[in-house]
Amino acid sequence: MDVLLTGAYGRVGTALVDHLADEDAYEFTYLDRENHPEHETVVADVADYDAIRPAFDGKDAVVHLAGYPETDGTWREILENNVVGMQNALEAAADAGVERFVFASSNHAVGMYEVENAPEVYYPGHGITVDHTDPLRPDSYYGTSKVFGEALGRQYVETRDAPTKFYAIRICSVRDPEYDHPYGDAEHGVDRGDWERGSEAYDEQAARMKAMWQSRRDFAQMTDRCLQVDGPAFDIFYGVSDNERRWFDVDHAREVIGYDPQDDGEKWDAPPE
């Protein structure tokens, strides 16, 4: 299966590279705004249709991860990268006859449920469940752009049958503790000094991660299922591990695509045994 990864070298793209690139099932093509020495890369910006279009030729699927990745994006950043960029990616896929489209949506499409219930929702026993049928409540331009992307994907599959399958993964937080610093990095302007282990801020964020974590291997497994299953034309799944504290539903993903998460946030950042 020939698969194009857009935004291949971002936080979640690298999880697919690490876990799926060596599988016999896949031949990956890497598209990113920046080159990367490890792989031959199509260097192109998703905001530029003509630049990305050739990379879609001959592909069986695209995993569309490119876009502005954080809730702090200004309207201009989001409009360019996540609205225009999404239509470019879908149109290129449709034009090239790519059958399957997996979209990196986000929990921030429904982020207000968290805002409204934090910090209680980060701790066991909160009793809150949000599933794919709950009303959309974006918390940012970023979140609204994910609502837009999901709707546009559904429009393409239902009105043009191109692509023929579109799955949105509402990714929660793909940040393994052993892999990178969980609370952002210098690139995104997070001051690591504020998040020293043992501080109050650290404790709350660690509690949040235990609820929101999708381990890199669980994200790769969910993406693999989205690429392989003979499922419905359109669907939405929450990208989250089987965390005791999670408030996002995974039963729908279990039923429709056979997602079988291996991790639980209770072991996220646990002290070494």
Place this chain on the structure above:
Amino acid sequence: MDVLLTGAYGRVGTALVDHLADEDAYEFTYLDRENHPEHETVVADVADYDAIRPAFDGKDAVVHLAGYPETDGTWREILENNVVGMQNALEAAADAGVERFVFASSNHAVGMYEVENAPEVYYPGHGITVDHTDPLRPDSYYGTSKVFGEALGRQYVETRDAPTKFYAIRICSVRDPEYDHPYGDAEHGVDRGDWERGSEAYDEQAARMKAMWQSRRDFAQMTDRCLQVDGPAFDIFYGVSDNERRWFDVDHAREVIGYDPQDDGEKWDAPPE
């Protein structure tokens, strides 16, 4: 109440002008891309933030009708008028402290339910109901832009409390038979010759209108309710009369804003008595 109407002279804007402009409750300000001799008009394009921003000062509410109005819009037309234009209108309202925002959304945000069930759904006894909780299924870029606009409105009220209330009306078809030709006009390129009364095409479109009609006075009443009620911060209502053949729910609008539709599509285009 000082109310700004954007797109004031379009098909639905004129329904508000005809039915509400003389009410003591309202002082309307008219904004449109084109001037109109009857009223003093702010001539400005919603795609241009700086051009529209001053018209929001001192207003209590905005009824945002401006945008590309049909499902045949290309991505560029929709992006400019309905995506960029929507964010401009919301940002201008927030910046100016306008409390209330009524958005002309559209049935095309969920248009695939019709596509899937036509023409049976145009005739009595179809048994189909679509309400505001059903999954979004846009049928066009136009429909997807309405999904986007609703989500962006919710984002503004929930994250900024500005505006403080946002109501989306998913307008069905505001085309009174005695007022204008029901099936479009020369401006939108519809060939009236195809729609001669008594033809098969006319009969099917007349059947559709009996299901989809929102009379001009019912649309004006619904908008008036959205401007007056002390309701929830965000909601979505179907803009449709109480048609025997309708598939869109009006119970939610009855309960939340006291919508009391006066018309039924069975009398749409009925032979004169």
